[in-house]
Amino acid sequence: MKRYGNIIGWGKYIPPKVITNADLEKTLDTTDEWIVARSGIRERHIVGEEENTSQMSIAASRDALNMAGIHPKDLDLIIVATSSPDYLTPPVSSQIQHGLGANKVGAFTLVAGCTGFVYALATAQQFIASGANETILVVGAELLSRFVDWNDRGTCILFGDGAGAVVMQATDVPSGILSYVLGSDGSGGEHLILPAGGAANPPSQQTLDAGMHTLRMNGREVFKFATRVLGRALREVISDAGLQTEDIDLFIPHQANARIIESAARSVKLPEEKVFVNIHKYGNTSAASIPIALCEAFEEGRAKVGDTLAFVAFGAGLTWASAVVKVAPHERPVSKRWWQQLLPRWFSRNGHRQVQAIPRAFLRCRLKWSNLEERLNLTMRRFDR
Numbered sequence: 201m202k203r204y205g206n207i208i209g210w211g212k213y214i215p216p217k218v219i220t221n222a223d224l225e226k227t228l229d230t231t232d233e234w235i236v237a238r239s240g241i242r243e244r245h246i247v248g249e250e251e252n253t254s255q256m257s258i259a260a261s262r263d264a265l266n267m268a269g270i271h272p273k274d275l276d277l278i279i280v281a282t283s284s285p286d287y288l289t290p291p292v293s294s295q296i297q298h299g300l301g302a303n304k305v306g307a308f309t310l311v312a313g314c315t316g317f318v319y320a321l322a323t324a325q326q327f328i329a330s331g332a333n334e335t336i337l338v339v340g341a342e343l344l345s346r347f348v349d350w351n352d353r354g355t356c357i358l359f360g361d362g363a364g365a366v367v368m369q370a371t372d373v374p375s376g377i378l379s380y381v382l383g384s385d386g387s388g389g390e391h392l393i394l395p396a397g398g399a400a401n402p403p404s405q406q407t408l409d410a411g412m413h414t415l416r417m418n419g420r421e422v423f424k425f426a427t428r429v430l431g432r433a434l435r436e437v438i439s440d441a442g443l444q445t446e447d448i449d450l451f452i453p454h455q456a457n458a459r460i461i462e463s464a465a466r467s468v469k470l471p472e473e474k475v476f477v478n479i480h481k482y483g484n485t486s487a488a489s490i491p492i493a494l495c496e497a498f499e500e501g502r503a504k505v506g507d508t509l510a511f512v513a514f515g516a517g518l519t520w521a522s523a524v525v526k527v528a529p530h531e532r533p534v535s536k537r538w539w540q541q542l543l544p545r546w547f548s549r550n551g552h553r554q555v556q557a558i559p560r561a562f563l564r565c566r567l568k569w570s571n572l573e574e575r576l577n578l579t580m581r582r583f584d585r
């Protein structure tokens with residue numbers, strides 16, 4: 201039976217501190233009119249001194265898990281998309297796993313710039329489709345306010361901080377990612393780069409003096425790239441799902457620039473009312489922008505369970521990704537074997553693991569028994585000779 205990864209819970213965390221365009225006017229040679237006209241951004245949320253990426257992610261994940269009715273101990277895997285982890289190592293995904301109190305399940309961080317969340321969703325889908333996992337937490341989190349040069353008016357006006365998370369669970373109801381497209385063109389890497397801090401340019405007094413530890417962006421080139429790839433990625437993913445544009449209930453794009461969103465929507469002839477935009481409130485929250493927008497779309501009633509959604513993103517790499525996602529009701533869990541259904545989870549929160557351990561133990565006994573049989577047969581054959 202085919203297995204799908206339905207999205208059964210979503211959550212977000214937005215730091216309370218707001219920086220408006222008027223605030224930026226006080227320190228930069230910019231105006232509210234310029235920022236709104238060129239990007240659509242009116243304000244962005246920025247973390248306080250005590251906050252970091254793992255904390256934002258844990259808050260968003262708790263929201264998503266509560267909504268899904270899933271205990272962190274019931275997760276099988278955690279995938280986190282971010283380019284701004286707390287540390288280069290340990291991976292922020294392990295900090296999130298520990299902070300949530302999830303069992304010692306696999307957790308990894310995936311880096312694909314602003315496109316990361318769609319890459320992470322597509323990855324989670326593979327683990328579910330293969331039968332490897334039942335329930336996966338997918339997080340998109342970003343704290344770019346600590347990686348931008350607040351004197352560079354070309355970049356700092358764009359970015360904001362935040363986190364979003366979804367819980368994906370196995371089901372036999374057609375849902376989750378119906379199709380996806382992932383793309384990358386590393387030849388444009390220098391257009392959006394954090395030049396130092398990695399192995400190419402490890403931190404030194406020189407890199408610090410040269411201001412190489414903050415994001416550098418050729419906005420015009422990234423803009424051109426985005427308008428080139430997004431429409432194509434959207435058309436491709438909708439057709440791969442066997443659908444027409446009219447079948448998409450809501451288009452939830454990466455929130456990077458209102459003009460880029462309009463151009464992508466126009467290229468697939470999506471009417472304005474089918475396009476979700478919240479960039480005016482949060483700016484570009486990179487890998488967090490789609491999960492945050494997804495949450496808000498549901499909160500505002502723009503998206504409903506049963507809807508078919510289209511995600512599209514682009515970002516550092518340069519990368520792009522799109523996905524058609526159907527959100528189905530989640531009352532029908534994936535079909536389980538009779539013994540998994542009959543034996544209730546009485547003995548502990550980990551009851552299902554113990555229930556699953558019974559047939560595994562049975563199988564081990566059978567293997568041991570067949571080894572024994574094999575040895576006996578061998579001995580008998582020796583005697584026969």
Ligand code: UT7
Nearest residue numbers: 230231234238239314353354357419420422423456457515
């Ligand atoms: O998730 C991926 C992350 N990156 C992006 O999404 C970035 C994509 N690019 C963009 O969103 C746009 O390129 C920007 C919003 C960054 C800039 O808009 P633009 O229409 O491409 O402007 P521009 O870079 O071509 O700059 C036009 C002018 C320049 O002045 P000159 O050279 O024409 O005299 C800039 O110096 O605007 C100037 N400028 C500003 N003026 C006022 C640049 N930033 C500002 C500013 N305020 N904040």
